[in-house]
Amino acid sequence: MQGQMVEKFLKIYGGSEEGLKKYFAPGRVNLIGEHIDYNGGYVFPCALDFGTYAVARKREDKVVRFATLNFDLRVEINVDVIEYEEAHDWTNYPKGVMKMFKDKGHVLGGFDVLYYGNIPNGSGLSSSASLEVLTAVIVNDLFDCKEDMIEMVKMSQKAENTFNGVNCGIMDQFAVGMGKKDHAILLDCDTLAYDYAPLVLDGYKIVIGNTKKRRGLADSKYNERRSECEYALGCLQKELDIQHLCELDMAGFEANKHLIDREIPRNRAEHAVAENERVKKAVEALNTGDIATFGKLMDASHVSLRDLYEVTGVELDTMVEEAWKIDGTVGARMTGAGFGGCIVSIVREDCVESFIEEVGKRYEERIGLKGEFYVASVGDGAGVIG
Known part of the structure; x- marks a missing residue:
């Protein structure tokens, strides 16, 4: 899939492979502990082995161009003007995350990005959180923001709450960002204290x-x-x-x-x-x-x-x-x-x-x-x- 994405990226945006970076964020499933993340309870999610992929490359100007293999809609914005726009549909999720980085004082430049997700959209496996945390990783990497993963998880949740108006708890973004192969996460959503529990389901x-x-x-x-x-x-x-x-x-x-x-x-x-x-x-x-x-x-x-x-x-x-x-x-x-x-x-x-x-x-x-x-x-x- 990554090879196809690079090919498609170059077809959409032109240029060479120089400077191209590749990223991935999983979907998540919560094994038990539903609708208590915002009530100070424990949840028990795990990251999945499928999710959202991206290929991105920095630009020399302040233009950010979004495209995905999942939908026809492409959007172009100036990094100095990040506002929620209904017509921008799915790109409001990555835009919200970029706004959180700017609000923390990070200086962002332009970049081109192509996303592809194999999480069924609207299925409840956290396609939006996957897209948000993935964008945080991209921005953090391209512009050397030096934020750690838990901070990026918090910023992604805040983006969904304040920019996209969905009053979600932190579980989805946390599981996407902090997942560990063959483990589930016992997470206290109030304090963010967490433990990994081996998920050994022999047979x-x-x-x-x-x-x-x-x-x-x-x-x-x-x-x-x-x-x-x-x-x-x-x-x-x-x-x-x-x-x-x-x-x-x-x-x-x-x-x-x-x-x-x-x-x-x-x-x-x-x-x-x-x-x-x-x-x-x-x-x-x-x-x-x-x-x-x-x-x-x-x-x-x-x-x-x-x-x-x-x-x-x-x-x-x-x-x-x-x-x-x-x-x-x-x-x-x-x-x-x-x-x-x-x-x-x-x-x-x-x-x-x-x-x-x-x-x-x-x-x-x-x-x-x-x-x-x-x-x-x-x-x-x-x-x-x-």
């Missing part, structure tokens, strides 16, 4: 199922869920000295849930607290090789996201239900923000083929959409690749 595979129901995160009910959690937290803070919902354990929640005077915010808070406990138990299970318990916790996570947090929808629920029916499925749940996108399953290796065939067939019969399935390996985080 099992991670299978991602794409419902092909696209979800536009900015247009979804994501921000609404976040404000409902903030409301619940505000109610609890009248009597409790806490900064985040996930500071409570389930016993603490049960003792104080009466403080939340509305049912829907109470349900959202219950999910957050219970999901945080599930993450801790899931990591313990993996560390002791107890895949069966890990799978049961994944299943319970989906039920909570369906019933208490209400972010699944008929497509995700149907695909998960069909996954649960397959002999060899250890656990399955929605992953990502919800409202469409993907499920993640742990499947016994000898059952993967029948899993894909059976779940795909039944899902299409029930929903009328043809799902896609990816057997995923766990890869490294973003970086310069040549």
Whole structure:
């Protein structure tokens, strides 16, 4: 793919290969711990071995030219004028990251860049975070900004929050930037303390199922869920000295849930607290090789996201239900923000083929959409690749 990208880059922008640099940032899947990154909870994502590639070259002027092999739209801007423009569509993600570098006082020049992503767009596997962190790596490298990866992760999240108006937590960008081959990341989204946990799934595979129901995160009910959690937290803070919902354990929640005077915010808070406990138990299970318990916790996570947090929808629920029916499925749940996108399953290796065939067939019969399935390996985080 890289060879084709260089060829296409030279066709679009001209010149020679001199000064060309190559970059990669993965997609991510969250194994468990959904919708708690912004509630001070633990998440457990891993980087995937597919993602977003880029070829870039510095220019002598202040012009930045964006192109991708995924869409026809190409955009040209002056680095001195970086503003959100709806017509600029996907390029608002890299533009937002550039703005964060400028806001920190870095002096940027012009460059040409060509992107290509093999993360299905709108699938919930973090194509936007992958593009953001990739752009941070490019800018950092081309202009010798000397920012470390965690700082670039923070800048990428801030770009999505403030420039693109999506109130996401930091998990996606963190997993994309800090991923490690054959490891998942246990991340405290409040403090950014993290540990790598070996993801040794001997005899099992991670299978991602794409419902092909696209979800536009900015247009979804994501921000609404976040404000409902903030409301619940505000109610609890009248009597409790806490900064985040996930500071409570389930016993603490049960003792104080009466403080939340509305049912829907109470349900959202219950999910957050219970999901945080599930993450801790899931990591313990993996560390002791107890895949069966890990799978049961994944299943319970989906039920909570369906019933208490209400972010699944008929497509995700149907695909998960069909996954649960397959002999060899250890656990399955929605992953990502919800409202469409993907499920993640742990499947016994000898059952993967029948899993894909059976779940795909039944899902299409029930929903009328043809799902896609990816057997995923766990890869490294973003970086310069040549």
